Amino acid sequence: MSSSAPERLDLPGPRREVSGRLPWMLVLPAVAGLVFLVLPLAGLLIRAPWPTLLERLAEPQVLEALRLSLVSATVATVVCLLLGVPLAWLLARVEFPGRRLVRALVTVPLVLPPVVGGVALLLVLGRRGLVGQWLEASFGITLPFTTAGVIVAEAFVAMPFLVISVEGALRGADRRFEEAAATLGASRWTVFRRVTLPMVMPGVVAGAVLCWARALGEFGATITFAGNFPGTTRTMPLAVYLALETEPEAAIVLSLVLLAVSVVILASLRDRWVSAP
Amino acid sequence: MSSSAPERLDLPGPRREVSGRLPWMLVLPAVAGLVFLVLPLAGLLIRAPWPTLLERLAEPQVLEALRLSLVSATVATVVCLLLGVPLAWLLARVEFPGRRLVRALVTVPLVLPPVVGGVALLLVLGRRGLVGQWLEASFGITLPFTTAGVIVAEAFVAMPFLVISVEGALRGADRRFEEAAATLGASRWTVFRRVTLPMVMPGVVAGAVLCWARALGEFGATITFAGNFPGTTRTMPLAVYLALETEPEAAIVLSLVLLAVSVVILASLRDRWVSAP
Amino acid sequence: MTLRARLVVNRPAFTLDLDLHVAAGEVVALLGPNGAGKTTALRALAGLTRMSGGQISLRGRPLHTLPAESRPIGMVFQDYLLFPHLSALDNVAFGPRCQGVSKAESRRAAAALLERVGLAGRASARPAQLSGGQAQRVALARALAVRPELLLLDEPLAALDAHTRLEVRSRLRRHLADFDGATVLVTHDPLDAMVLADRLIVIEHGAIVQQGAPAEVARRPRTDYVARLVGLNLYRGTADGGRVKVGELLLHTCEQFDGPAFVAFPPAAVALYRSRPDGSPRNLWRATIDGIERHGDNVRVHLDGPVTAFADITPAAVADLDLTPGQRIWASVKATETHAYPA
């Protein structure tokens, strides 16, 4: 026996996990949660006017809104990454007085109804706003009614998602690797860039996905702050809302387009990023 | 010298960090991000009608809406935790065909404009909806226009935040601790409950905070699916919406109340939870 | 036989293929250089690494079809893996709790085990507050707490200081003696292996290269790795009566046989001379000094030449001979200290 050729294991099923049976205590609620999230989508799919769908998709206005949505959500996510990851680092790694309050303040745009968020942005960055006045006088920059305004509104609403996800990831990361990097002469910036950031990359990706998705679906703050004009500020959610006023079927089609595009993008991107480290 | 009494270190500043100077490459964008998130709040504060604020706060309708908001957001968060944490576990720990697609589908409620989300919920859970019909016929349960409906709408919109945060935390966690638990005879359920969950608690807390805050600010899906009845379904964001119709100043006051309450709750809760492990 | 296993694990640049038979109450030590596959073998036994083939049976029941949590094993990991959110006591009580023992009873048992490893006073400490060795001892207690039928230890004593090590080693030895299941122990320390194990299995590159009783392995190493482990110079050659030809060199030995052979002699048996000696030692060759290092109370000299060898000499001899690296020198070993055995 001890010199027999290695035998193949006769295991039940092709993908049997080493660590045992799946616990129904977890699988049951997980499936329930999934159904809860996906079922309403089924409702939309059933109601969608399939015959006219293709023809509607060909409308240039739809493509324009879609393009604008994707571009502005992506740029907003980049802005959020540039500002939000450092902010998360500050909250997770630096002790300063009032940190608890600051951490709670970061969630403000989440709690604020988006329309009020838009009003608040107007009060600050609008033509007569605190900072907006000065921006216009000094640099000739006006944000409302421009694509830049859409990005600002989306970034404002979506950034908390990024900050909170990344902060959670940073707190969960083993700080001793950062210590090891420090003994190798790495400044805090280098530590952040070459050790901390790569190690919390799954958290950053998760946060960026949340942020991007939230920006893509943003409606209230965008229309309030940036307005709604085809080509410059009318993103898909705005088009959907207006369609809802007159023909709900069209709104469903537009929503499905938005969903399909985002699901395809997320499904093709996330696993590659997430499984990297 | 070698036998001198231990001398106190003469360090500059009271809280000097061991690991060196703060890198401006991080602090600068962090502060910029913070200002960006908090400045609009300042705009609201400046515009708020302070003299009438207190008297408005005493209105029973405001307190009612606030109570309803807090209760429904909290119940929705509990629902999301019960369903969403297992779902996150499924996505992070179990290999199954189509996992990538499922992971992308989880973000659907994020991308869907909330009003369309509300319509979708009506299509499925409404009185004439796919599941709603059956719920009413079999159990006499109707969800639209009830507080339960508010909770359903909020949970639908907020759950992706929880799922994605927790999944990120799970992927970041060291799986070898789970292996160690398995060798000690722990079933996957026990491993989850006693090892995985405590280790990713910061991630779960971050997710729950996001989820709660998002549920608290939820407007579009709620008004569409649950309507806007004082006492049962009129949460603060709906009250803000109506106030915008009649007196915009009142809307700002109501928003500030919502913000103040949530900031106080988050500031008092989160650090305690987060610093536990 | 309690444990009969054939472990096959294929990895891109590595294949493990071992037969492992451990009797009830027997302690088998797995030795081997870094990367030999010792940890992989333990993980396969525990059900943590999927086997590409083979099978495991414990007391006649198949084990490889069970998930890790249903295998009656206790395991101590190379880097402890104590649960960071639980106190030392709760780490140890974890296993019994999973087996359905009541909370109070589990904690009592855990406290008793912590006492046995000398950590009664640190029961409430979190792993992050324990020193390396304390953590290792808690991990040991945690594995013992499940009363396993098969105990797997991945370098259980590596992080312990000499003092504690001695104590924990002899306690572990006593526990293993009481223990009627099989034990597989991975260690780098030949002393641990000699003291704790009834049998040694030496693996290199995923395959067994030598096994046997500790004394047998120590006397007759069959690979360079084992020879260094037990502190012998080892060569492979061809025996022809009382002489073994190793490369250019002809070594005289006590044993008489023909055919492929190993020859071994201890570094302490090597004598060094500045000029060619006219004495009785039959085995004499010219060598170059490659390096000199302190080794315990003696000095170990690395020799290059027709064979590479270590020689252990006293510091006084180093001074007398005025040895320096690069120097040419004569080395000799008496035939009576040179042992040959069939390869």
Next chain:
Amino acid sequence: MTLRARLVVNRPAFTLDLDLHVAAGEVVALLGPNGAGKTTALRALAGLTRMSGGQISLRGRPLHTLPAESRPIGMVFQDYLLFPHLSALDNVAFGPRCQGVSKAESRRAAAALLERVGLAGRASARPAQLSGGQAQRVALARALAVRPELLLLDEPLAALDAHTRLEVRSRLRRHLADFDGATVLVTHDPLDAMVLADRLIVIEHGAIVQQGAPAEVARRPRTDYVARLVGLNLYRGTADGGRVKVGELLLHTCEQFDGPAFVAFPPAAVALYRSRPDGSPRNLWRATIDGIERHGDNVRVHLDGPVTAFADITPAAVADLDLTPGQRIWASVKATETHAYPA
């Protein structure tokens, strides 16, 4: 003096207070039982643990005012802490990169260092794909790559197998010999300490209990921990000429002096008898056998009685005397093997 430090760290249940002076080119080994504070002392030197007091100066410049990244140190951690997202090569190249060396140049230097620790073939492996000992060697290379003035090693050889250990130890020794900075090394292995260090510092409970040249410490241990480390039986008593009173027992020694004294003798010097012997040994007492374990080629017998002691005897002697735990027996040591020195 290159390094002069007074390290004070206060923790709730632990205080570290050490004076540490290391000359240029000197290697100091920090020994001590688990939890003595060795890692804490290294972390304080590296700037990773805040000191409650004291100061550090290296080549006359104050070090304790610098953040960790500005201190010219290299450190090997007890549990490696290799960056999981970088290959072995990039882990080693990390330090030079931080010092502003170009990418290509850093990688060349890193490849050379990996070669030196025998891991040229695993340069592109991620830490998760390395075995324990491979990881340790990469960590060593990573610390050497920054060309530090002060090298801090927290058990750098603990996870290496005996074979590799010998090689890496002698390479490390050569590197330390070339190295003109100060080295502080934490180890549990007396052999590592003896081979690598010019001076030993033994700490217990956060304070120095003994220091000196390895041979001196080995000959004249001053605490139980050190005695076990170097393999001696040690007692404290009062000397009165050539005799030392240890509790009830009077031990005769070669040395002559008065006052508080330590007495030490090796386990191998203890002879055991079934009945009271009528011989020359002057030091004789009645003992109980507390335990017996294999110890290398010999057997170590644990004795209880007026003094607790270890005796090393041959397996043949065990068979002759038919020793069993619990048995009463006579133990003796010759006065010539019993050394006393002032306490």
Next chain:
Amino acid sequence: GSGATSPASEAASGGDAKEVTVFAAASLTGTFTELGKAFEAAHPGTTVRFNFGSSATLAQQLVQGAPADVFAAASPATMKTVTDAALAGAPVTFVRNKLRIAVPADNPAQVDELKDLADPEVKVALCAEQVPCGAAAARALAAAGLKVTPVTLEQDVKATLTKVRLGEVDAALVYATDVIASDGKVTGIEFPEADQAINDYPIATLAKAPAGEAARQFVDLVLSRQGRDVLTEAGFEAP
């Protein structure tokens, strides 16, 4: 709370209706709340519960089976969605709303009449054509033969008004009621073409109104002299 069953079905199960559920356009929030109080005073024991929202959302809810007694919409189009589904009886127009040019109190662009809006220097906000105020604005501009390029097409009239209140735009076309509700922060300018673009507000009782009789009584109140006074005071015009 009382969340398990909807307020309307509670009323229905009570047999003798004690509760009237009114779905009303958000622009009716102020006036209908006042009328509700008056109704409750006149019919002791009966309560009126309002569900204010965008007319389109309300119509959607009704089509999906929402239990309601009365629907007051801000446009005939949304009412039509409901009547087409055979959910409501014949609707009656109870008020009309006329457009005004709204400018910030300091009128920075010196706008006095409709054709000033065509000046490219003037930033104008209009409602989107999909919502009633946008449709009305389009009709008015068409009647005047003007081509106006707005900077934004808002989703509802309040959002349009907000832009004027905060001075983000120089002018906008909104309803007279909105100007009156703005408490002087916005100035309203009447213009003759507004007569071509009047918006009708229809009201109807729903076919399966659980409150039956009480629902009709509420509609009667809205159409009564008393109702008309409350509505015209807020800026609405009688049909």
